[in-house]
Amino acid sequence: MEITLTLNGKKRTASVSPDTMLFDFLRNHGCYSVKCGCETSACGLCTVLLDGKPVLSCSVLAVRADGHTVTTLEGLQEEASEFVGFIADQGAEQCGFCNPGFVMNTIALLREHPDPTDDEIRAYLAGNLCRCSGYEGQTRGIRAYLNAKKEGLL
């Protein structure tokens, strides 16, 4: 069936089968940032924004995006660039495979709660697994970004 959606700001029309997952659709359309870690909606790696809200693209049908707006990390490079350097300063990116999902959900967090506490950060990102970093470096990175912003350094 044919679907039309706005992907990273561009209108796209494509033919998909009814059981195509949004995850596969996105990678087939060059959005290689989107990663799969589990197939059971348990890891958060495939997080993208559907009409601005974070969703797990491995468990959303592509046809669900028909008529909607989908944003991947490819479409949010500038917004991500604002804070990911602070994660890099901690070394908390590590293998990087979970990074795009984590960054997308962090963008959603910061849009929703521009000034979260550390516990709010942990709660919001609880669905984003990371096996390398132990998470605390990611929290420190986001905290450092928020502090820099408050101090007017950005």
Next chain:
Amino acid sequence: MNRELKSVGKGVRKKDAMQLLLGKPAYVDDVTPSDCLVVKVLRSPHAHALIREIKTDVAEKVPGIAEIFTYKDVPQKRFTMAGQTYPEPSPYDRLILDQRVRFVGDAVAIVAGEDERAVDKALRLIKVQYDVLPAVLDFHEALDNEILVHPEENWKALCDVGADNKRNLCAQGMESDGDVDAVIEDCDITFTRTFHTKACHQAMMETFRTYTEIDPYGRLHVVSSTQIVFHARRILAHALDIPKSKIHVEKPRIGGGFGAKQTLIAEIYPAFVTWTTGRPAKMIYSRKECQTSGSPRHEMEVTVRIGANRDGTIRALDVHTLSNTGAFGEHGPTTVGLSGHKSIPLYTGELEAFRFAYDVVYTNVESAGAYRGYGATQGIFAVESVVNELADMLGMDPVDIRMKNMVREGQIMPAYYNEPASACALDKCMLRCAERFGWAEKYPVRRMPDGKIRAAGVAMAMQGSGISGVDVGSAAVKLNDDGFYVLRIGAADMGTGCDTILAQMTAECMDCSVDDVTVFGADSDASPYDSGSYASSTTYVTGRAVEKACLELKEKICAVAAEMLGCAASDLVFHGREVEKADGSASVSLADIATKSMCGNNIALEATSSHSSPISPPPFMAGMAEIELDPETGAVEVLNYTAVVDCGTAINPNLARIQTEGGLVQAIGMTLTENIRYDDRGHLTENSFLQYKLPTRLETGRLNVEFASSYEQSGPFGAKSIGEIVINTPAPALAHAIHRATGHWYRELPILPETIALDLARDAENGAAE
């Protein structure tokens, strides 16, 4: 060091950090073509069976199916998938496909097709008739069982590891120092305890995956998520029975390894498809396949007999380990060794005698492999728990008993191949850990107003830095235009940051900035030989190779400069960005030397060095956990974990800290939530992340990490290792804290809330009855 370090010891960003954080294509499936054959494997539903008949004719008719292979189509030479230095200690017990299937999830057939849909359909249409055989599912019953996992005549062990396939034995051995029985006889106190750890999974976020194609030279080009490009080349040559010269292996970015990718889990299937059909192919493991057909930690049963005096002097340790290698022997003979070699030497201090014996058995469950800690984790859980119990019996503080008995700098460790603790700050680690954690305040058990119980536990650990006398690290450093360097390595950065820390060492040696060093690797054609990234070897072993290569390159640079300045090279001093005459009368810039090297020059400005170490200096650490236990539900919340690590010089303190934090959290999962259960037919229950519960960021508690540095003379800039040791303390420290809170010693992992709650309910019942 007589001058201040500029790059080493600095928390610089990982060279690939920004690209990874911005989601740029970097991993196998991002950087290889998608118009290739999709490869999947039909998996055995039986724990042990012989394939009587396998019919693929209907499946082959599915549109888009290119080839289906069965055991009849593969070479009949056995090999091992373990990434180890040749001759591998792991027995040659594998075929690509075998008529005998040995665990639920074992490979039955390989299907290659144009797309996933066709391949999935074909998998369902292959008709297999099995003669189902009785299986060995309990590793206690494996040795000398009449059911044999590997009855075949062409099974072979290349090394003398005590293996005997006719006894289900993958390895067996015993070593000792002193008369352990006599010493224990003479001790005031002795007791024996048995511990059980399960086959936990590395659960790296990127599953196993490999792309293969035939290159323009007719060779097999393999792009894989692997820690071991050179071992992979050799293993593939063995498996496919083709010359090693026909194979080229490279790795792009790796989405985590933790040892899982030190075994050739995915590579063999697409490689076989491509070599047979000539067509490009790709195999991507599902998470379920990772769980059921991966390479998890070896399940172990570790029995510890301890002998001590009433004053807390630990005089003897007698350790026996029964290890379950599963259906195949990958890393079986070697992991077991660490359960003794990395636990007993912690108590070298007053130890008069030790014995360490082990049996490694084959069973009909998933084959085990390498996982961060590599047997040390299991052994340290057992020995450290026994020491905590001893302290409890003696009414001693568990920190004091460790300070009294621990290995000290300069001591020879008989249980660690008689190697010296040449750099050892374990005492400083323990004291600093107690201070930072607040041991004096947190060790007493505290009942909170809401009925929950707070308690604390402690443990210490060691690991190695590479495999002594075996691992080879290499580095090639080349000067390029404008004076930038390319560092080529065969070690594989799997996210840990070895590209960056080796670049930091290069920058330090060549007196330039880290940005002036580009890193390339790993590639079996282009990289200098390196055993690969495992055994905590890269910093210590490959790091020294970097130092050696830089030294040699400096001499060559001075030789070119000498020609340019018309003097002897011995008259010159290398200053990084320029080379100057010792008397200061003339100099030439590095950029000009680089330019000169590309015109009318006979001296290659490139140096390659290898390094192997006769010793493997252990890093040491202390860890302390504070928990809050809910006696109603048995739930254990980790409040905070403090770790102080002696990794020698931390080349990059940021990355060393993250390594530590990551290892602690992985171990918290292993201790509290990551369970492995098989049903009576050998099916694994925890086959997805819904059942196999990794810690989220809500379950880690606060992590406090510090370093108490020693200086290892044989290491680069005084460094030892960090990657593996960090996973070893949480299991015993948390079990200790749980004992403090409940009065129960838990000797099996994971320690689940339901187990605790049932025990406490039973205690309450018994208390009421009394």
